[in-house]
Amino acid sequence: MLPKQYRLKNKAAFSATYRIKNSFHKGGVTLFAGIKKKENCPTRAGFVVSKKTHKRAVKRNRLKRLMRECYRLLLKSGNTGNAGEYLSLIFVGGEGALDKNFFEMQNIIKKLLERL
RNA sequence: UAAAGCAGCCGGAUAAUCGCGCAUUGCGCUGACGGAUAUUGUUACAAUUUUGUAAAAAAUCAGGUGGCUGUCAAAAUUUGGCAGCCGGUCAACAAUGUGAGGAAAGUCCGUGCAUCCGAGGACAAAUCGCCGGAGAAACUCCGGACGGCGUGAGCCGGUGGAAUAGGACCACAGAAAUGUUAGACUGCCGAUGGACGAAAGUCACAGGCGAUGGUGCAACGGCGAGGUAAGAGCUCACCGGCGGUGUUGAGAAGCACCGGCCAGGCAACCCCCGAUAGGAUGCAAGAUUAAAUUGAAGGUUAUAAAGGCUGUCCGCCGACUUCAGAAAUAUCGCUAGAGAUUGCGGGUAACCGCAAUACCAGACAGAUGAUUAUCUAUAAACAGAACACGGCUUACGGGCUGCUUUAUUUU
RNA sequence: CGGGAUGUAGCGCAGCUUGGUAGCGCACCGUGUUCGGGUCGCGGGGGCCGCAGGUUCAAAUCCUGUCAUCCCGA
Numbered sequence: 001m002l003p004k005q006y007r008l009k010n011k012a013a014f015s016a017t018y019r020i021k022n023s024f025h026k027g028g029v030t031l032f033a034g035i036k037k038k039e040n041c042p043t044r045a046g047f048v049v050s051k052k053t054h055k056r057a058v059k060r061n062r063l064k065r066l067m068r069e070c071y072r073l074l075l076k077s078g079n080t081g082n083a084g085e086y087l088s089l090i091f092v093g094g095e096g097a098l099d100k101n102f103f104e105m106q107n108i109i110k111k112l113l114e115r116l
Numbered sequence: 117u118a119a120a121g122c123a124g125c126c127g128g129a130u131a132a133u134c135g136c137g138c139a140u141u142g143c144g145c146u147g148a149c150g151g152a153u154a155u156u157g158u159u160a161c162a163a164u165u166u167u168g169u170a171a172a173a174a175a176u177c178a179g180g181u182g183g184c185u186g187u188c189a190a191a192a193u194u195u196g197g198c199a200g201c202c203g204g205u206c207a208a209c210a211a212u213g214u215g216a217g218g219a220a221a222g223u224c225c226g227u228g229c230a231u232c233c234g235a236g237g238a239c240a241a242a243u244c245g246c247c248g249g250a251g252a253a254a255c256u257c258c259g260g261a262c263g264g265c266g267u268g269a270g271c272c273g274g275u276g277g278a279a280u281a282g283g284a285c286c287a288c289a290g291a292a293a294u295g296u297u298a299g300a301c302u303g304c305c306g307a308u309g310g311a312c313g314a315a316a317g318u319c320a321c322a323g324g325c326g327a328u329g330g331u332g333c334a335a336c337g338g339c340g341a342g343g344u345a346a347g348a349g350c351u352c353a354c355c356g357g358c359g360g361u362g363u364u365g366a367g368a369a370g371c372a373c374c375g376g377c378c379a380g381g382c383a384a385c386c387c388c389c390g391a392u393a394g395g396a397u398g399c400a401a402g403a404u405u406a407a408a409u410u411g412a413a414g415g416u417u418a419u420a421a422a423g424g425c426u427g428u429c430c431g432c433c434g435a436c437u438u439c440a441g442a443a444a445u446a447u448c449g450c451u452a453g454a455g456a457u458u459g460c461g462g463g464u465a466a467c468c469g470c471a472a473u474a475c476c477a478g479a480c481a482g483a484u485g486a487u488u489a490u491c492u493a494u495a496a497a498c499a500g501a502a503c504a505c506g507g508c509u510u511a512c513g514g515g516c517u518g519c520u521u522u523a524u525u526u527u
Numbered sequence: 528c529g530g531g532a533u534g535u536a537g538c539g540c541a542g543c544u545u546g547g548u549a550g551c552g553c554a555c556c557g558u559g560u561u562c563g564g565g566u567c568g569c570g571g572g573g574g575c576c577g578c579a580g581g582u583u584c585a586a587a588u589c590c591u592g593u594c595a596u597c598c599c600g601a
Binding site for chain 2: 061
């Protein structure tokens with residue numbers, strides 16, 4: 001879990017981010033970016049793994065936790081590229097990302113953030 | 117030693133770094149703090165999904181320091197400051213504590229709990245179905261009976277009634293498939309009666325028969341002997357079924373004796389008998405707070421007052437309020453319990469009783485994670501709480517313990 | 528989280544209520560018609576009825592368990 005002020009929490013916020021349709025894809029992970037910030041506030045991030053990706057909750061939780069942890073570590077080291085300019089980010093885990101380990105995942109997230 | 121059967125247990129540990137939910141405490145508390153402000157949603161119209169057009173609302177709006185005592189100051193009964201005590205509380209930060217399972221799963225049963233509906237009774241419909249016990253209840257558990265499977269330890273079983281209350285069905289084959297005592301296809305006999313004949317006998321006419329063959333899952337008990345014209349429970353022995361009596365048992369049922377044999381299957385088809393229970397919907401149940409906002413809904417103001425439509429009256433707009441609609445959010449429901457652990461006692465057991473101990477997840481885009489090192493055995497199986505509990509079923513790498521059975525070998 | 532439905536030939540569906548023979552359309556194969564192809568005509572193949580047990584003489588159908596897919600409720 002990220003600290004609360006960095007979390008994307010509202011349903012309206014999620015659908016608003018999806019509507020921008022600004023997306024990048026790599027290694028089974030899709031990144032949606034929201035609008036750019038107007039004022040100074042933290043970038044919020046959400047992590048989504050659909051039930052269609054895998055049937056079992058344990059596998060889905062694992063993927064979500066990996067993505068979250070990688071993003072957290074990058075956020076902590078200040079290595080998030082241009083992500084700070086956006087109000088919201090959503091990471092969607094797909095089928096291709098299920099078998100990735102921590103280091104592969106870290107690479108994927110890093111590359112995605114660089115492309116923003 | 118090997119292969120089995122049953123019962124039970126474990127479901128990685130330790131350390132380091134980074135990180136999260138919840139609880140408590142600390143710090144803080146009136147321009148402290150903090151949540152939502154992403155064009156979603158609402159209303160109207162249009163068309164087929166889904167969208168388009170228009171309208172109003174939007175920079176504003178939930179939550180948020182109270183009480184008592186003492187003291188000081190202003191002032192003359194209150195106000196303000198400070199301190200203490202008691203309570204309340206948002207986020208960040210800090211500290212401490214705590215944080216998934218044996219199946220949390222499937223949702224197959226049952227119960228609590230909540231809302232709505234229902235006078236009472238009967239019928240119908242529903243569910244269950246060997247016996248006794250346990251349990252809040254259950255497609256639950258325990259002990260037993262019977263039947264089946266296995267060399268055995270053991271395992272499996274929706275197991276009431278088809279001799280009487282009734283209906284349906286039993287394809288094809290077959291003569292016939294359940295009928296007021298079934299039926300003559302292949303057949304057997306023709307004793308008795310009849311015809312012919314001297315008689316033996318012949319005819320197969322009146323009739324008798326349910327044995328033989330064949331069909332079928334199944335042919336109206338089986339098998340053997342007697343018996344007979346041929347046959348038949350017609351008679352007898354044994355076996356099976358059914359009924360009665362006696363006896364053992366709490367009962368299911370077992371055992372013994374007697375009886376007459378017109379007795380098919382199917383009740384996981386209808387049905388009959390017995391038993392049970394108000395029904396429906398599920399925590400997204402439901403309760404509370406509340407702003408913007410909508411309504412040609414109701415009431416009050418109103419025999420009063422202010423403003424507008426017209427100078428006056430009526431009426432309308434208006435004001436207040438109730439009700440209804442109303443998205444997200446917030447608070448509660450929400451975890452102290454048919455509970456857990458340990459011990460003692462009762463019971464064959466399921467389980468019950470008593471005592472002691474501690475409080476042990478409660479989220480809401482949803483916590484319990486990531487990396488590294490060491491250890492055992494390469495840490496690797498199935499798998500993630502969402503109102504709670506009791507069961508059932510299914511998935512599962514590896515390991516451990518106890519009891520029992522069979523086989524082989526040795527003593 | 529709760530509620531409901533469906534699995535039958537390569538594809539889309541009947542049959543299940545009332546148990547005995549699995550059928551229809553398209554596709555596929557062969558053949559006829561045509562100079563050739565299409566169309567059309569005739570003939571044919573292909574199914575352990577999702578899986579596993581049970582009841583029954585007999586199960587796609589009845590009963591139980593299980594797996595998969597889809598739909599609905601904010």
